[in-house]
Amino acid sequence: MTQDDLITIPARHGKAATLKAGQSLRLINTHGTQVVDCWAWRQDDLSEFMSMEATRVWNQRLNPDFGDTFVTNHRNPILTIVEDTSPGVHDSFMAACDRRRYERLGVTEYHRNCFDNMIEAVRELGYEIPHPTLASLNVFMNIAVMPDLRSLDTRPTVTKPGDYITFRAEMDCIVAFSACPQDIVPIQGMEDNIPRDAHFCVLDDGFPDVPGTSTWTPDTK
Numbered sequence: 433m434t435q436d437d438l439i440t441i442p443a444r445h446g447k448a449a450t451l452k453a454g455q456s457l458r459l460i461n462t463h464g465t466q467v468v469d470c471w472a473w474r475q476d477d478l479s480e481f482m483s484m485e486a487t488r489v490w491n492q493r494l495n496p497d498f499g500d501t502f503v504t505n506h507r508n509p510i511l512t513i514v515e516d517t518s519p520g521v522h523d524s525f526m527a528a529c530d531r532r533r534y535e536r537l538g539v540t541e542y543h544r545n546c547f548d549n550m551i552e553a554v555r556e557l558g559y560e561i562p563h564p565t566l567a568s569l570n571v572f573m574n575i576a577v578m579p580d581l582r583s584l585d586t587r588p589t590v591t592k593p594g595d596y597i598t599f600r601a602e603m604d605c606i607v608a609f610s611a612c613p614q615d616i617v618p619i620q621g622m623e624d625n626i627p628r629d630a631h632f633c634v635l636d637d638g639f640p641d642v643p644g645t646s647t648w649t650p651d652t653k
């Protein structure tokens with residue numbers, strides 16, 4: 433991999449890519465401060481998409497960890513985390529930001545947002561998403577679960593410049609990213625809360641040493 437192979441997710445914008453099963457995609461937090469929202473769809477049927485709620489059942493975990501597999505609304509594996517050099521703080525709870533979220537935050541003009549970025553990015557590849565969802569995987573986003581085990585606290589990222597996470601495709605799929613334009617709620621790091629570029633590259637390495645997860649089933653002894 434060289435610098436030339438890197439694809440930019442411009443600050444406040446989206447970018448999508450297609451992956452063949454067994455390829456991987458390394459997402460780099462270039463400046464170490466950026467939250468990147470992520471969605472994925474089955475390439476030959478965009479009504480099947482990566483599901484945060486089905487993934488929480490699959491892994492029995494609040495938020496994804498190294499080695500975890502993400503599944504679709506049809507409970508099929510779609511992505512697995514095969515590398516993560518960041519502190520491993522990612523969020524699967526928070527809805528992606530959209531136009532209405534910024535209106536509720538008091539913004540009176542159009543504010544770029546992850547939801548529109550996702551639609552634009554996939555459209556650039558020539559696809560139209562039939563039922564776009566706010567339920568994104570929010571990579572590098574720091575949403576802490578509080579000691580009462582039910583309240584959440586929205587905090588800035590804890591990543592360093594150059595930290596990366598790598599996802600292996602478990603099926604032919606489309607993956608979309610948005611370098612989150614959020615500049616009102618303090619979620620981006622470095623205290624200035626300014627959205628910045630992130631980058632990714634596609635790898636032919638399938639990381640066979642990381643098997644991924646099978647669905648959780650209850651102990652029935």
Ligand SMILES: [Zn+2]
Pocket residue numbers: 469528529530545546547610611612613614
């Ligand atoms: Zn956003």
